[in-house]
Amino acid sequence: MVTYLEAELAPVKNTGQIRLHGEEAFEGMRRACQLTARALDELVDRVKPGVTTNEIDRFVFEFGMDNGAIPATLNYRGYTKSCCTSINHVVCHGIPNDKPLREGDIVNIDVTYVLDGWHGDSSRMYPVGEIKRAAERLMEVTHECLMLGIAAVKPGARMGAIGEAIQKHAEAARCSVVRDFCGHGVGRLFHDAPNVLHYGRADEGIEMRKGMIFTIEPMINLGRPHVKVLSDGWTAVTRDRSLTAQYEHTVGVTDDGCEIFTLSPKGLDRPGLPD
DSSP, X not given: OOXXXXXXXXXXXXXXXXXXXXXXXXXXXXXXXXXXXXXXXXXXXXXXXTOBHHHHHHHHHHHHHHTTOEETTTTGGGOOSSSEEEETTEEEOOOOOSOBOOTTOEEEEEEEEEETTEEEEEEEEEEOSSXXXXXXXXXXXXXXXXXXXXXXXXXXXXXXXXXXXXXXXXXHTTOEEOOSXXXXXXXXXXXXXXXXXXXXXXXXXXXXXXTOEEEEOOEEESSOSOEEEOTTSSOEEETXXXXXXXXXXXXXXXXXXXXXXXXXXXXXXXXXXXX
C-alpha cells in the first residue's frame, strides 16, 4: 500500500512514503539543481586528454565551497570523493583517481550539491577529445532515453510509463537498459522513495502526483545489461566490458507535466557539445 503525504509533515528520513512537495520546496530545488548544472557546464572545457578525474573532483569540491554548498557524496557511506567519474565501461559510481583521461574516452560525471538543505542531483556524459561514432551514438541514444522518460512524467500516469519509454527507445537502438540501478526520490534527502525504474510497462508502478520530486537517470549499454560491482564496493562495470552511458536530471511533477530542475543554463546538457 503506497501512501502519499505532504513533505513538510514528514520526518527527514526514508520511510517509503511518497512526499508531495509545495512551491517552497520547488524553489529550494531550483537553486540547488541550478548550482549543480552550472558546475557541470564549467566542466565542459575542463574535460580533456591528460586531465585526471581527481582534478575534476577537486574542481567540484571547490566550486561547491565557493557557492555555499557541499557535495552530497563526500563522506556518504564512506565514499571519500565529491563526485563520481565513470569512464567507458564503468556504469556508475566510478571513484576519481590520478589516472589521466585519454583521447577517445567518454566519461559520466555525477554531481549532487546540498544547498540550504536541498539536494541538486544531475549527471552528464563528456567526450574526451575525438571519440568513435559508436560512443557518440550511444551518448545520443542515452540522452534521448532520458528525455523520453521525462516526457512521460505527468500526474495520473504510472511510474512504469517512464521505464517503458526508456526501454523501448534503447532496445529499438539495439542497446540495453541496466536494471541494477534506478532513479530515486530526492529533496532534503539524497535518496528517498520512490525508486524510478528505467524499464517496465506503462500500467505498472505507483501513480505520479503533483509535488513529487525524483531523478531519472538511465544507464544504457552497447552490449548486454548485466553489471558487477568491483572490490572497492562502489565501481559498477558492464560484465561484458561494453561501453555504457548515463544522463540524469532531477524533475518535479507539476499540474500537467514536470519541471526539469537541472537543465543547463547554457544548453550544454546534451550530446554534441561544442569544441
